[in-house]
Amino acid sequence: MSQAIAMGETTPRDEDSTRTFVEVTEIWVPEGNRLVWWSGNYGALSEFAGVSTKKGFNKGEGLPGNAWAEEKPIVLKDFDGSYFKRTDAARAAGLTSAVAFPIFAGKTLKAVVVVLCADDAVRTGAIEVWHEENGLLMLDDGYYGAAKHFEWVSQHTHFPRGQGLPGGVWAAEAPMLMRDLGSGYRFIRAESAGKAGLTTGLGLPIATPNGRTYVMTLLSALGTPIARRFELWKVRSARTGGGKEAVLADGICERDGPLWDDETETCVPAWQGPIGEVVGSGIPIVKHDTAAPTAGYASMVAVPIYRADAIHHVVAWYS
Structure with missing residues (x-):
């Protein structure tokens, strides 16, 4: 794979006609005692965008503010009667559920990432939150769209350290990609995943200042994918010139197939391209439209993964 593709420097293609599982992704950052867009x-969804970009949230207010205050990922499967502050605008846009997760560097909040989904009879995927309890990872909550049987299976599944995708992330304290979920022996819920059409899994360790263990999993289906390309980057000290750089550690793409090989190392220095921007700033980003080339896709999300107060990985997905 060329370095230009890895850094998102090709001309974007037209957006695929397939609807993705996630409709909206947004980043909120602290400014004083508030979160701002x-x-x-x-x-x-321009009207929902217009409402959202003017909002701000105190700690403990709305979905972003609650993710900040509770220091953990939160799933909202129904906005009615909840603390969600944009219910009317979300309903008008056809949005029905949301997941928010905070990005902490040590005890310092860097950002809150919010993804919003629309529910229908066919949209299938999973965004799950797992927490450690008595030496096992238990399902905290999740959103599954139309994958109701897989949701039931997940609610009755737990993971020891090192087992399955959530347990593997927990043991490695690092993000992981897992392919062929429906047939892979490493994916504990393979049979039900296959029936739901789930194919690719991304697991993220969520660092929290309270010391509790949380793992998020994003499970993508071919028909309504969470993303069409996933990348895992390992952050290290730059080999020349000082500073930091990211090296591609793993990746999978609908169009290009496997992205990583052990013969060609792909590196991105801090502040170069979207991945380098995350390495340099320590803040997640969303890029979209022709003004922000994203490896030939219409949009990308890139998120830093911290251990204590240092970035160890950057995870990116493209739609």
Whole structure:
């Protein structure tokens, strides 16, 4: 794979006609005692975007503010009667559920990432939150769209350290990609995943200042994918010139197949391209439209993964 593709420097293609599992992604960053809008991709939902970009949240207010206050990922499967502050605008846009997760560097909040989904009879995927309890990872909550049987299986599944995708992330304290979920022996819920059409899994360790263990999993289906390309980057000290750089550690793409090989190392220095921007700033980003080339895709999300107060990985997904 060329370095230009890895850094998102090709001309974007037209957006695929397949609807993705996630409709909206937005980044909120602390400014004083409030969270303010930083960036987002709203697709064609311009009215919801107009409402969102003018909002701000105190700690403990709304979905972003609660993720900050509770220091953990939160799933909201129904906005009615909840603390979600944009219910009317979300309903008008066809959005029905959301997941928010905080990005902490040690005890310092860097950002809150929020993804919003629309529910229908066919949209299938999973965004799950797992927490450690008595030496096992238990399902905290999750959103599954139309994958109701897989949701039931997940609610009755737990993971020891090192087992399955959530347990593997827990043991490695690092993000992981897992392919062929429906047939892979490493994916504990393979049979039900296959029936739901789930194919690719991304697991993220969520660092929290309270010391509790959380793992998020994003499980993508071919028909309504969470993303069409996933990349895992390992952050290290730059080999020349000082500073930091990211090296591609793993990746999978619908169009290009496997992205990583052990013969060609792909590196991105801090502040170069979207991945380098995350390495340099320590803040997640959303890029979209032709003004922000994203490896030939219409949009990308890139998120730093911290251990204590240092970035160890950057995870990116493209739609």
